[in-house]
Amino acid sequence: MKNSRIWGMWLISFLILTACKPKQNMVYMSNHNFEQEVSQARYQGLHIQDGDVLEIIVSALDDIAVRPFNRTTMSQTGRADANASSNGSQRLGDNQYQVTAEGNINFPVIGNVYCKGMTKQQLKDDLEQRLKPYLTDPMVTVTLSNFNVSIIGDVKSPGQKTSPTERLNVFQALALAGDLSDSANRTNVKLIRYSDQEQRDITYTLDLSEASVVNSPYYYLQQNDILYVEPDRNKQIAANTTNPNRSLLIQLTGFVIGLTTFIIALAK
Template sequence: MQQAVFEGTHLQTGDLLDIRVSAFDEYAVRPFNLQTMNQVGNNESKISQSSQSGPQGYLVDEEGAIIFPVLGRIFVKGMTMSQLRADLEKKLLEYLSDPLVSIRQLNFNITVLGEVKKPGQYTSPTDKVTLLQALGMAGDMTDNGDRTQVKLVRHENGMDQTYTLDFTDKNITSSPYYYLQQNDVLYVQPDANKKIIANVNPNRTLVFSVIGTAIALLSLIIRF
């Protein structure tokens, strides 16, 4: 059985990134880090970045870009973090002889709903989150969860796409959806037994109402 390969999540609007640059020359690298650039008299980078993402990190804006000190505006939407890392290191070679870039996503969010013990939205400290790990965050399925019909909702190419996953399938770990993307939603449907219990058919209710009214009228007729 082939294991799914983690290729990294693709950056989206609203992602918040912690990006740090290191190099042998500690002084030369200062203007490229939010943590230290206030110590450098680079007012243009300071103003641009603070207006874009504040002190916590680099926010991917509505147009899919971040404002990076010295380098300016960089389009990142759709990139994986490894691709962005390679792109930044290439751009930084103009200023540094040995740049090393580390990137971490600060707000990787997934939502787990339906027949789970702790439904809600969860923020992971890493973007490498599997279907099984997401289910674990939500406390696993309830006894009424249908493990064969779990829905995954993912925003792709400007649209929400829905995929059906079978958690009882031994090949689930090789699924192309085994690793989650930013803002994915998992919905665990109720099993057949709970659907039967929860199902309220409006037509059936109407029939019972009509029968009840007829019985009441018949009782009045018999009484008189």
């Protein structure tokens, strides 16, 4: 009887301890050689994609000569026509150009300029070379106006977010979504990125509990990336009411509690 009572108490203690087990991996980058990993982080820059909206401003010593190359100095009618998007459904701001599905922008005087896959610096250099027959020492400024990423799953404010900066890492992106929820799985964050080379979306996995994440080639995001944060297993089980294993777990828990009660009663 004494042994039965002891075993019953051990079983109850085990159930209590396992039920109160703390959630692991709550701290970002808790596993690290931090100094080494941060020193290896590299920002590779972004590449222009179709659908991007670019703001392009041309300047030169001769203010009059530069006017035809800036939409802000065109006639009102000309500017309105130029600012219509290729499908007519979206109007762009002054000096903005939307990259077509073919990868071009229609630049004043010059015409179509292929820029898909270029960096901003490469497009700047290309336009300055094209403008030299018309202008003396032309200077071009290129800015991406619609750096959007989508953040979904177990975050506090999911949705499509517009970044104020083009140098956006995964932690900055999550900050735009209000950070992860306490129940989020920090070890299995999915990054979905379209590959022009393979012509399809590719999914990568990021473990935010590892400091080596800052060394990942996917640490810095590209425009139109999607971050999916899955909930931890406890939340998945709680939310999935159609999971047949859930009812089995409840039945087993009830059986264990009943058996424990019976053993304690016998021991008295």
